[in-house]
Amino acid sequence: MLDSLFFPKTVAVIGASEKHGSLGYHVMQNNIHLKNELYPVHPRYETVLGLKAYKSVLDIPEDIDVAISVVGPDNTLQVTQESASANVKFLIIVTSRFGEAARFKEGKILEQKIAAIAQKSGTRVVGPNCIGILNLPYLNSTFVPEYSPFLLEGLPIPSKGNINIISESGSVSGLLTAWLTEQGLGLNKLVNYGNGIDLVSTDFMEYFQNDSDCDIVGVYVEGIRNGRKFIEAAKKLNEKKPLIILKPGSELASKAAQSHTGSVATNEAIFGAALKQVHVQRAQTYGEFCSAVKTHSMISDKYLRRDHFFCAGITNAGGLKVLLAESLRQHNIPESALSEFSPELVEELEKILPSNVTVTNPLDIIGDASSETYSKVMEQLLRQGTIDCLLSIPTFEPASLREELVKDTARLMLKYGKPIIIASVGGELARIIRDKFQKVYVLNFEKPEDLAFAYQILRERHQFLSTLPSGS
Amino acid sequence: MLDSLFFPKTVAVIGASEKHGSLGYHVMQNNIHLKNELYPVHPRYETVLGLKAYKSVLDIPEDIDVAISVVGPDNTLQVTQESASANVKFLIIVTSRFGEAARFKEGKILEQKIAAIAQKSGTRVVGPNCIGILNLPYLNSTFVPEYSPFLLEGLPIPSKGNINIISESGSVSGLLTAWLTEQGLGLNKLVNYGNGIDLVSTDFMEYFQNDSDCDIVGVYVEGIRNGRKFIEAAKKLNEKKPLIILKPGSELASKAAQSHTGSVATNEAIFGAALKQVHVQRAQTYGEFCSAVKTHSMISDKYLRRDHFFCAGITNAGGLKVLLAESLRQHNIPESALSEFSPELVEELEKILPSNVTVTNPLDIIGDASSETYSKVMEQLLRQGTIDCLLSIPTFEPASLREELVKDTARLMLKYGKPIIIASVGGELARIIRDKFQKVYVLNFEKPEDLAFAYQILRERHQFLSTLPSGS
Structure with a gap:
């Protein structure tokens, strides 16, 4: 069990440092909120970032769940031996220049020696040449600095x-x-x-x-x-x-x-x-x-526990309807996966839609459709027992759609318990709209083909789930 | 010849209007800078947006190169007839509800009548059901409004x-x-x-x-x-x-x-x-x-006029090197398209690079490489006669790369006359970096597979160009 690795009670940083930019500094900083459960280890320092430092992991009075080592490759063997002797449960070796560096034959040999010590002692090893584990706020063994030169407000x-x-x-x-x-x-x-x-x-x-x-x-x-x-x-x-x-x-x-x-x-x-x-x-x-x-x-599995998983496409942009249809083929989705619209449904939709709309699946409700119409049509579709998933490409570039559509989409998805997947195609505005859909937790993409891909993988998951005993 | 369509001397807007939100308003607004060369047409208005309006295109005293019609489908036949009589060179019919609307049989018939008139008269038609031509600042027949609800500073x-x-x-x-x-x-x-x-x-x-x-x-x-x-x-x-x-x-x-x-x-x-x-x-x-x-x-064709078009890959992120290699296969690019590194080149690169770097193509110069090292390595590669194109994935997430690399990339591309294509992979920071590459006109993408795709299509273009007589 790896519980102590992901939720350690005690963490040691071997090679801890106050030197800005060093691995030992960043790993310390990334876990500094652990306070008294964090043990810096360094042969020469008395304290590191205000915490008492130890010369070796062997000197720490507590049992250590996770030790993170950032010392050079040459010192790593000793660190491993000490960690093993101290019964450290998990040793994360961040350091590189081991087996990955083809020009060092010693690197490979060193790795084997470390592995042998670990195996004998029961200390489990993550790495070397890794950033280890990120499970906030319990453990962050990464050395990724808090600040990058480009995002001054922090990474x-x-x-x-x-x-x-x-x-x-x-x-x-x-x-x-x-x-x-x-x-x-x-x-x-x-x-x-x-x-x-x-x-x-x-x-x-x-x-x-x-x-x-x-x-x-x-x-x-x-x-x-x-x-x-x-x-x-x-x-x-x-x-x-x-x-x-x-x-x-x-x-x-x-x-x-x-x-x-x-x-x-x-x-x-x-x-x-x-x-x-x-x-x-x-x-x-x-x-x-x-x-x-x-x-x-x-889109969690609970949305996929249904007898079938037929889709309907809806857009207010004719070209995107055509491209969505084409994308389905490219992902080997058969035409039969598109729900067949019943004569009753066609009649209902024709009542809602202006007379120059041709009701087909996928459906283009035409550029001047309002948000209200878009929502109404989505609801009509979701009501159908033969429609399990909507692939929607609303375009806000003609100004007739308003932001309400974003919330309506989320509301309808929850009301009917059926996934609605969005592609917001275009430029800057399309990106803003995608962010809005994300904020209300509606799955969103950039291109028509992304919808086909998402539908395809959900479809495969649906088929797989239907082979499992129910309730599993 | 379509010169008069793209560079008209005189433009008429049939159905011009001052009513905000109407097609006739937006088409007028989009061409208002044409001033005295713009002729609004409307049966009931004396002026539109300060310009003298005409009852029919037949009343305009000048010859009309382009007439843009936004009147309803029922009036479009008459507009076409008048345009033909007035010897309008090009008629752009923006209006929809013609052949595309399956529920109107008349729409298709109307289209045929319009086409027949046009053919007889010599007036050429763009549309119907279109936005027509955008060739700024000469003509903008689109009805896309200047303002969208989301981008208040203008579309x-x-x-x-x-x-x-x-x-x-x-x-x-x-x-x-x-x-x-x-x-x-x-x-x-x-x-x-x-x-x-x-x-x-x-x-x-x-x-x-x-x-x-x-x-x-x-x-x-x-x-x-x-x-x-x-x-x-x-x-x-x-x-x-x-x-x-x-x-x-x-x-x-x-x-x-x-x-x-x-x-x-x-x-x-x-x-x-x-x-x-x-x-x-x-x-x-x-x-x-x-x-x-x-x-x-x-990447203009002039970059592709070479004997061969071998590539080299470079990155400071090991995983992306592997994914780039994999992407090449997925685009059916043979291994032979990757330039073979000569022993001399390997030796040169090993001098520049830290000893834990394994010199292969694609090349990972490892996360802690500086911008200077990245640039030096790029220059070494570009110097080779057997390398015609660089596929570069610089990652700025480890803070060792600096913005200089962006300008260096542009400089090296110009100096050696060889395309360098960038993928900037990640999140927000990666997007910022992509924008910086765009500003210095370096081709940039989001994912390793985008590089493979771009290289593939350039490779195909290179092969095609080599079959054409030179100088063509």
Whole structure:
């Protein structure tokens, strides 16, 4: 169990420092609110940032749940030995220049020695070459400084939310965090295990099966050592909550990964087929990964527990109706997934809509439609038993739509318990509108094809959920 | 020749009005700077916005190059007749409720009558159901109001630039305009011909062959009447400047198009094959279309007139190196397109870079690299005869990179005459950095896969250009 790693009672920072810009300074600063549970370790300092410092982790009078080490690679072996002797439960080795650095043969050997000590003692290791764990406010082992040269008001950290991220790459985890913040999405726990000489993605996937704080897990992984165990953990986790995996699989990517985290290639064909067999979603690109994470974090599984999952498209822009239809094909969504409009529905809609609107699915209610009309039509559609999801592309560029539509969309989604997904296409104004939709928690994207992608992954999740025993 | 359409000496607005919110008001306002060359037409007004009004286009004492009609569909036939009698060169019919509105059989018949009159008289028609032509400051037949409820400082219009857009859809053309503005890209001419009963995309593609003001043409088209003529015009235009076509091709999209602009489906397989044969780029989605337009507008053909077009990737984030490599595969770019690093180059780079960097292509110079190091490495790469294009993913999230890198990138691109394409991945900060790259005119994107896409289309253009006689 990794409880003590994510919710430690005591944290030591080995290599703690008051030197601005140093790793030991930033890691201390990032956990300074832990106060008396935070123990700086440094051979030469009496205090660090006002806290009593210890020469070694062995000198700390308390049992240590998590020790974060930022000392150089040469000193890391000793730190590991001391941590093991002190019965530290988890050692996060932030330091790099180990197995990932091909020009140092010693790096690989050092890693093996550290792993051996850890294995013998029971101290579990995260890293090396990682930023470790971010589980605010309990632990922040990252060395990301509070201030960046561009955002003087401080580096934005996402609000606490329902997404867990596991990433082999430190930079990817940092960029995902920034992305979550910008999107207004909430992060629950972030894990970056770098070279992963002990704890790896599989361990965290196992732990997150019983993590009731998160609704969705996204995994970025470059290499997998025990494929069978990984797939088993992925399968079990995915049965509880959506799991999305981004794993580069090309030969070129594998070569690139080797010099990044020292990862060894898996058999791509076998891995891909195995994931498919257990219905785990695999993103092809960084963008798809982000879109899938966003979709599942905002549309929970409870929206997908239905007999079918037909959609209807609605827009006030003719061209976007056509492009939405085309996007569905590109995502291999059959025409039969679009709800067929009954003659009664067509009649109802024709009553609401001006006579130059042709009622089809997807439906274009034409540029001069008012917000009221847009809302009324959405409600008519949501009332249908054969419509389970709306793909909506409201364009505010002709001035006839007003902001009410944003709130109406949220209200209708809650009232009918059916997902409404928005694409707000265009420029600056479209971005402002997207932010407004985000504020009322309506899933929102930039382009018609994003809607098709989101619908596709929800559709796949719906199909998968329907194979599980109900209530699971 | 369409010179008088894009650069009219005299413009009449039929249905001109002072009523705020009416089409006739906005079209007048949008062209009010033309002053004495602008002629409002309305049966009941003496003046409109301070200009003398005429009862009919027949009463105007000058020859009219362009008449813009916004009167209702029932009055449009008479307007067409009068325009024909007055020898109006071009009649832009903004009004909708014609062939696109399936519930009006009369709409289709009316269209045919209008087309017949036009054909007989020599008056050429744009529309109906369109916003027409935007060629600032010469003509703006659009009815897009100056103010939107969300952007009180006025609706943004892109600066004058090198991109021509032809769009069958009015909404798509409006959204593209907004997008260009947000991206800091420049629009030269915009055409939206709606139902296209006379002038269609083919005519505009022919005209733009000799338009020295534009460097690239983007076409959004739903239906094509004369496929052979379209392909021929596309071929000729594409030989002069990059042409990108977005045409939905699925059955569902065709159905949707029919109720939008009344377009009839083309034979998808034949159309696709024909475009390919003449090497015209076809975007699959709205997003791809935008990316391709942006790429070609910022990387001119002169950068592609080289013997080969090998690339090198550079980043300071290991995960992004791996994802970039993976993205290349997804766009079917062979490993051989990545320049092979000579032993001399590896040695040079190892001198510049810290010893834990593994020199490969793509290259990760590691998170703590400074801007100076990043620039030095870029210059080393650009010096190589075997590197023709850089794919760069600089991450400013670790605070070691500074803004100088933005200017250095622009400087190096100009110095070596080789494209450098940027992906700035992450959140808010990444967006700020992208804007900075845009300001110094460096092609910039959001995601690693966008780089692969941009490189792919430049690569295809390079291959195509090498088949043309030099100097063409």
